[in-house]
Amino acid sequence: MEEEIKAEFLKSGFTFDEEEEVLKKCVAFCINCKLSASDLVSSWEVYYLNRQLDEPVVYNAQMDGFLIYLQDELRDAAVKEEQQLHVYSMLDVSGILNGDEQDTKDEILRTPTKSGQSKVEANDSMHYTFEDYPTSRGRAETDTPYGRRKNKFVIQQTGCDLPALEGRRTDHGDDNLEDDIISRVRPGKRCSLQVHGSKPEPGCRFMYERIEDRVNHLENRILKHAAVCHASGLYDEPTDATIASQKSIMAVGMICCDGEGRLNEKSTLLQCSAEHSGGQRVRLDLQKLRQFSIFPGQVVGVEGNNPSGHCFVASKIIDYIPCLKSSSVNFPPAKKQDLDPEFASTDEENISELSMIIAAGPFTTIDNLYFEPLSDLLAYARRKLPQLLVLMGPFIDSEHSEIQKCSIHKTFDEIFQLEILKKLQDYVEYMGSSARVLLVPSTRDAHHDFVFPQPPFDVQLHDVTHQILSLTNPGTFNANEVNVGCCTVDILKHISAEMVSRKPADGLPWDGRSKLANHIIAQRR
Incomplete structure (x- = not known):
């Protein structure tokens, strides 16, 4: 042989x-x-x-x-x-009745025991040979290097030191910190969930926008920021920054660059709203500032004066959202709810705990598309019983070697249905009605629209529609009074590449990563 x-x-x-x-x-x-x-x-x-x-x-x-x-x-x-x-037709029946097809007649009238036994024996032999072969393109643990690994469910690296919990159990040395957090929530207790709807929607037309819509969007951002600053009671009402004035005034606008190059201190402009200054831009002088951190497109408040009418000399930059004393500002209902006193109760009995598991893709190894990490993640979730499972793409990674080589035998949508949605459906059916799953797409998903902002997945699961949901990218949701924002694009990396900053001269510590994160929160409106 x-x-x-x-x-x-x-x-x-x-x-x-x-x-x-x-x-x-x-x-x-x-x-x-x-x-x-x-x-x-x-x-x-x-x-x-x-x-x-x-x-x-x-x-x-x-x-x-x-x-x-x-x-x-x-x-x-x-x-x-x-x-x-085989579907028998009238010709088959007439041939059997006329005796022309004696072999076929014998085959039909013969008891199927022997044929069934032969099929069972063949299947048994195959099952004996490949008894560990799982379904849905899963693989046994010994088939791949990932399956043969020995350090399963072991933390390989941590980004920061988490604080110790009070009353943490010490009798189990193998319990992780996040295990204690999750175990504090009773299994089967369903969390409240509100997905904040935002565009784009599934099936929408993208790469199609009017200049008027873009202008109105930028105008609304500036006006909302100005309204919040004035409603806080800490600053005067914003005025026109392009008018010459020796007095100190307050202005709100968007940071711009005077050219196509990278932003720097000399090329910084402030574009005010059309309501206050007709949308005009004025040069921004940052020499008097002890420290600052700005980037193009950022909406800020600026205190200072404009002696000549051509250059606004800044004495202070307000790059955060001030806390409001009242909820008189006309915000959407989802935003105003957080500001009303009836929703701001601090009673511990009304505060519900929330357990979440958050994971970001890709959910495959670099050498195959068997989705073994996803299976292990769902096995971990079954053991820890979280109320909410947030999965962020990519799910069908367009940069995977198997996809780039075109060596797969199914469409991208079929892989997503069989390997992702089918496993998630089995997961929520196993966990019960208390389990919920949120999916966040990525621009690297081969089966989804390559745009940003990105519409949610069109998930059509009739039995568990209320348990498996999809967000836009970026998107926000509220679970047990906890607001969470999700985005699969590295916004911090993009902002850091365009940001201009000045560190304090006294040598105080400067946490650049925290500063970037604060910029994201400050621009939330």
Whole structure:
């Protein structure tokens, strides 16, 4: 058998790296899969072309992947065989009644016991050979390097030191800090969830906008910021920054650059609202400021004066949202609810605890699309019983090597339905009605719109529609009075590339990452 397999490989132009080991495994494949030597080599040629291997050499390290490919072929063939049921027509019936098809008649009238037994035996032999072969393209733990790892559910790296909880259990040394947080919530207790609706919506038209809409959006941002600053009682009413004045005034506008290049101290402009200054821009002098941190597109409040009418000399920049003394500002209901006293109760009995697990994709390893990390994540969630599971894309990563090589045999939507939604549906059915899942798309998702802001996934699951939801990218939601914002684009990286800052001269510590995060929160309106 080994000589026959070797001859077929040589005939097709292939050589061996470790000939003895490779041939032994090929013989085992032929026996287990009931293949001839020529069929085995034909399957290898298909596998070789799909994987786009460089050299016509059969390596021993490639045998595990080849075995997985053969298992896929056997499973697909078994499914097709079960689906090919014969539908009898009138010609079949008349032929049987006339006695013309005696063989067919005997086949139909014969008891199906033997045929059924033969199929069962064939399936049993296959099950015995590949008993650990899971469904939905899952793999046994010994099939991949990820499955063979030994340090499962072990923290590999932490970004910061978390504070210790009071009353933390010390009798279990293997309990992690986040395990204690999650276990404080009773399993089966459902959290309140409110997804703040925002555009774009599924199926919307993108790359289509009017200049008027863009102008109105920027105008509303500036006016809302000005209204908040004035309502706080800490600052005067914003005025026109382009008018010459020796008195100190308050102005609100958007940071701009006077050219196409990168922003710097000399090229900084302040664009005020159309209501206050007709949308005009004025140069912003930052020389008197001890420290600042600004970036293009940022809406800020500026205190200072404009002696000449051409340059606004800033004495203070308000780059945060002041706390309001009252809720008189006309905000949308979702925003005003946070400001009303009846919703701001501090009674501990009315405060519900919230347990969340948040994970960001991709949920595959770099060498395959078996979604083993996602399966382990869902297994971890089943053990910890969180109220909310937030999964952020990419789910079908367009930068994955398998997708870039076009070596997959399903469409992107089919992979998303089978490998993502089907597993999540099984998860919520197992966890019960208290479990909820939120999906956040990514611009790297191959099956979704490549735009930003990004519409949510069109999730059509009739049985668990209220449990599996999708957000826009970026998007916000409220769970048990906790507001959470999600975005799969590294906004902090983009802001840091455009930001201009001046550190304090007295050498006080300057946390740049915290400053970037504060900018995101300050621009929330």
